[in-house]
Amino acid sequence: MAQTTFEVDAATLAAIAELKDTFGVKTNAQAIRKALALARVTAKNADSENALTIIPPHDGQKKVLLAG
Numbered sequence: 237m238a239q240t241t242f243e244v245d246a247a248t249l250a251a252i253a254e255l256k257d258t259f260g261v262k263t264n265a266q267a268i269r270k271a272l273a274l275a276r277v278t279a280k281n282a283d284s285e286n287a288l289t290i291i292p293p294h295d296g297q298k299k300v301l302l303a304g
Contacts, residue, residue, distance in 0.1 A: 278302065 244252075255267040279302065282288055287301045 252264050252267050255271055256262065256264070259267055259270045261267050261270065278288060282302050285301070286303045287299050290298045290300060292298070
């Protein structure tokens with residue numbers, strides 16, 4: 237498999253570390269792949285305003301605008 241490397245800032249590394257825990261994966265690449273897959277599903281399911289409505293289990297609805 238081809239390997240690509242790139243530099244990221246500390247905030248991005250922290251976000252990837254958080255996603256590794258959330259997704260239950262061990263590597264940065266696995267976390268990034270899962271995040272990209274989730275982003276694709278999100279983009280495909282956005283409404284006509286390019287937004288999603290998220291309904292958390294114990295909180296009110298939240299509308300997330302994907303693009304401005």
